[in-house]
Amino acid sequence: xxxxxxxxxxxxxxxxxxxxxxxxxxxxxxxxxxxxxxxxxxxxxxxxxxxxxxxxxxxxxxxxxxxxxxxxxxxxxxxxxxxxxxxxxxxxxxxxxxxxxxxxxxxxxxxxxxxxxxxxxxxxxxxxxxxxxxxxxxxxxxxxxxxxxxxxxxxxxxxxxxxxxxxxxxxxxxxxxxxxxxxxxxxxxxxxxxxxxxxxxxxxxxxxxxxx
Amino acid sequence: xxxxxxxxxxxxxxxxxxxxxxxxxxxxxxxxxxxxxxxxxxxxxxxxxxxxxxxxxxxxxxxxxxxxxxxxxxxxxxxxxxxxxxxxxxxxxxxxxxxxxxxxxxxxxxxxxxxxxxxxxxxxxxxxxxxxxxxxxxxxxxxxxxxxxxxxxxxxxxxxxxxxxxxxxxxxxxxxxxxxxxxxxxxxxxxxxxxxxxxxxxxxxxxxxxxx
Numbered sequence: 001x002x003x004x005x006x007x008x009x010x011x012x013x014x015x016x017x018x019x020x021x022x023x024x025x026x027x028x029x030x031x032x033x034x035x036x037x038x039x040x041x042x043x044x045x046x047x048x049x050x051x052x053x054x055x056x057x058x059x060x061x062x063x064x065x066x067x068x069x070x071x072x073x074x075x076x077x078x079x080x081x082x083x084x085x086x087x088x089x090x091x092x093x094x095x096x097x098x099x100x101x102x103x104x105x106x107x108x109x110x111x112x113x114x115x116x117x118x119x120x121x122x123x124x125x126x127x128x129x130x131x132x133x134x135x136x137x138x139x140x141x142x143x144x145x146x147x148x149x150x151x152x153x154x155x156x157x158x159x160x161x162x163x164x165x166x167x168x169x170x171x172x173x174x175x176x177x178x179x180x181x182x183x184x185x186x187x188x189x190x191x192x193x194x195x196x197x198x199x200x201x202x203x204x205x206x207x208x209x210x211x212x
Numbered sequence: 213x214x215x216x217x218x219x220x221x222x223x224x225x226x227x228x229x230x231x232x233x234x235x236x237x238x239x240x241x242x243x244x245x246x247x248x249x250x251x252x253x254x255x256x257x258x259x260x261x262x263x264x265x266x267x268x269x270x271x272x273x274x275x276x277x278x279x280x281x282x283x284x285x286x287x288x289x290x291x292x293x294x295x296x297x298x299x300x301x302x303x304x305x306x307x308x309x310x311x312x313x314x315x316x317x318x319x320x321x322x323x324x325x326x327x328x329x330x331x332x333x334x335x336x337x338x339x340x341x342x343x344x345x346x347x348x349x350x351x352x353x354x355x356x357x358x359x360x361x362x363x364x365x366x367x368x369x370x371x372x373x374x375x376x377x378x379x380x381x382x383x384x385x386x387x388x389x390x391x392x393x394x395x396x397x398x399x400x401x402x403x404x405x406x407x408x409x410x411x412x413x414x415x416x417x418x419x420x421x422x423x424x
Binding site for chain 1: 336337340341346347349350353354357378381384385387388389391392393395396397398399408409411412413414415416418419420421422
């Protein structure tokens with residue numbers, strides 16, 4: 001466990017609206033606490049997730065966690081906010097087909113990784129069970145959809161899909177069948193499903209199914 | 213509350229493996245109990261669902277409920293089994309486009325009905341929170357997908373989609389974007405989403421995106 005003295009000093013100076021300088025102490029506390037939240041979620045799941053265990057794991061006093069995040073659901077919500085803040089390299093292969101395949105492949109790999117796949121899965125299951133975290137999940141997907149939509153916007157500019165195509169809807173169509181298996185029907189997520197979802201979204205986009 | 217005398221008599225004769233004649237007493241108990249489970253789920257949600265309240269509402273003794281269904285999760289699972297057993301009129305308009313639109317429209321109407329829309333929504337949320345009920349949910353979707361796939365099989369016979377098309381995958385692609393909004397991203401489910409999902413699945417099927 002890290003030395004808690006500096007954090008304890010900080011806690012006493014933290015107001016309800018801490019100044020959050022990137023790289024500052026407040027940011028370091030956030031990183032430690034949200035990392036601990038994810039690790040606890042992976043170890044014990046949502047049902048047995050407690051502020052006490054997250055406090056112990058992060059070395060941050062539980063009073064700080066309650067004051068800043070309200071509780072477990074606020075912590076999960078902030079994990080999602082942080083995930084949405086983290087930049088990712090949106091594919092830009094020069095072809096809509098390859099870009100869509102890259103996107104569905106990232107989702108497929110993320111959820112089926114034998115070592116880390118349980119983390120995003122547990123996070124989404126947890127978020128679906130709390131209205132506060134569910135709102136954060138909606139925001140997370142809004143951000144991700146917006147970023148990924150860039151591959152469609154570029155494809156329209158290149159003439160690969162018709163003018164007026166709803167770029168976000170192409171992204172939703174590519175992603176939805178994977179999440180449908182994982183979180184609705186409970187069917188296994190196989191590589192061919194990621195491949196088919198990309199091909200289907202591409203064909204539908206090319207055919208003008210998403211023109212507003 | 214209905215007269216409980218006949219049911220009380222029946223309970224004492226019920227073994228662990230009751231004879232389930234269609235229309236028999238065991239079937240009548242099941243109907244009363246599962247109807248009460250759905251009504252309680254609509255009224256109080258999964259978190260406050262209790263065998264006691266379902267027993268009171270159905271007029272069936274709680275000991276019977278525990279013996280036959282094990283508990284709340286077993287009751288939810290059996291509601292899903294019953295839903296899968298209930299026949300529904302798979303559309304047969306003579307056109308794959310119209311059939312797919314009819315399917316996505318049924319889903320849209322079911323979940324957005326202001327009076328009854330909360331029932332299927334609560335049921336799926338509940339099923340996603342119990343591993344026993346989640347297995348029943350997987351079985352429910354397997355049945356529904358299999359029935360709906362008939363519209364694609366007929367379309368292939370008519371030459372509207374290529375030979376070798378994976379019929380169930382066309383159905384998944386038509387349905388997934390609606391469930392994705394409802395149960396993953398939390399985005400509103402609007403009529404245009406149902407329309408677009410049918411058009412996208414159609415275009416992708418016609419383009420051969422689902423050929424095995």
